[in-house]
Amino acid sequence: MKSVEVEEVNTTGRYDKRNKLNDLTGKEWLKLTKSFLMSEKCSADRDAFAHPAPFLIKDVQKMISLFTKKDMTVLDPFMGSGTTAIAAAMMDRKVIGIDLNKSYIDLACKRFEKNKINTGNIHYIHGDSLIETKNITNVDYIITSPPYHNILKNDSKGLRKDTSSKGYRSGSRTGVEYYSDLENDLGNQESYADFLILFQRIMKNCYEKLNNKKYCSIIISDFTVDKKEICVQSDIVKLMQNIGFEFVGTIVLLQDNKPLYPFGYPFAFKINHMHQNIINFRKS
Ligand SMILES: C[S@@+](CC[C@H](N)C(=O)[O-])C[C@H]1O[C@@H](n2cnc3c(N)ncnc32)[C@H](O)[C@@H]1O
Secondary structure, three states: OOOHHHEEEEOOEEEEOOOOOOOOOHHHHHHOOOOEEEOOOOHHHHHHHHOOOOOOHHHHHHHHHHHOOOOOEEEEOOOOOOHHHHHHHHOOOEEEEEEOOHHHHHHHHHHHHHOOOOHHHEEEEEOOHHHHHHHOOOEEEEEEOOOOOOOOOOOOOOEOOOOHHHOOOOOOOOOOEOOOOOOOOHHHOOOHHHHHHHHHHHHHHHHHHEEEEEEEEEEEOOEEEOOEEEOHHHHHHHHHHHHOOEEEEEEEEEOOOOOOOOOOOOOOOOOOOOEEEEEEEEOO
């Protein structure tokens, strides 16, 4: 039973002063314990689409509000177009971001300028997360989305095939470029097993820099490898548990506005992925 001394009442509900995790009232906290979220766009997302696979700012903000307090430090070891930085800076959090690809850092800087983001608390490092994560300290929350193995690659010089003349895939992904040709790019690992091994090594470094009792969210969907559907979520949970993380549940991020493709029609069921899994972990 709560005593009056530990509660503060504001317009959105009661804030419990024993809450060491976030700045939310009980009511706000409860809403974010749902196992799904509807993905939500805002105008500041528009420029991010020069990157092949950006987060949306509002989606990231919900997670940051759940897992941090003001002034805490958020880490994104695959920061791409800088969405995590924008989301965190808008909420008065500090942020450390890393990306191998300089052109995404340039894109992020343009987004910071255009959206008048205070960059004082943003530390964006150009480099390989396997190395750069060794040089950071005092992380309160990790939120990130790695490359989805090599799914952006195909045989047409870095651009996805345009098969629209056959009546397929004329939607948003046609013409998408892959991240880079760098050997240590997670998206360039030869096999899915190699991808998992390198991802585990990077996340182990991140685990060591995360403060105790703090959280980590990995955003990823299932995908196909050699045309076979893979339960990526289960592999990510296993590898994170190998590192020492405790799995605390998945929030499904619903993306109901994606185009549908007739992949197996009219012969076999092939799924259209219309969501990402936000897979959450805690360091005890
Ligand atoms: C799915 S994207 C992240 C998108 C990001 N959430 C956003 O909102 O733009 C994955 C990113 O990981 C980067 N990357 C791949 N391997 C890396 C590595 N070893 N170290 C750092 N970044 C890497 C890629 O350049 C790419 O930008």
